[in-house]
Amino acid sequence: MTEASLTRRTFIHRVGVWTALAASSGLALQACGGDAAGDDKSAASVKCDDVSALDEAQKTQRTALGYVDLSVQEGKNCTNCQQNVPAADATACGTCKVVPGPINPGGYCNVWVQKTT
């Protein structure tokens, strides 16, 4: 093997690795309820983890219900939950009928219920 073929081979290998990584990260985003095409970047960029306005009981309830700011449940997030009270602006935090505090459209908790209306 020549130095040139090693370089070409290394380049092709690295392109393959990066392509596979890019494809798998898109799949991971879809698994989290996001959109690999980038249409749902708003939910991921919204931060709804400021609980400073909540009292201790509300913070405990939020934690006990397992609220997370970014869902890891495929196809389940606050946007498609019956309990969600969305903000007027889709890029802002909404609220929830069950979980106290700011709620991320892309969030999730243990009492998620499929939205029917």
Ligand code: SF4
């Ligand atoms: S119940 Fe849970 S999943 Fe449903 S909107 Fe409230 S925080 Fe989100």
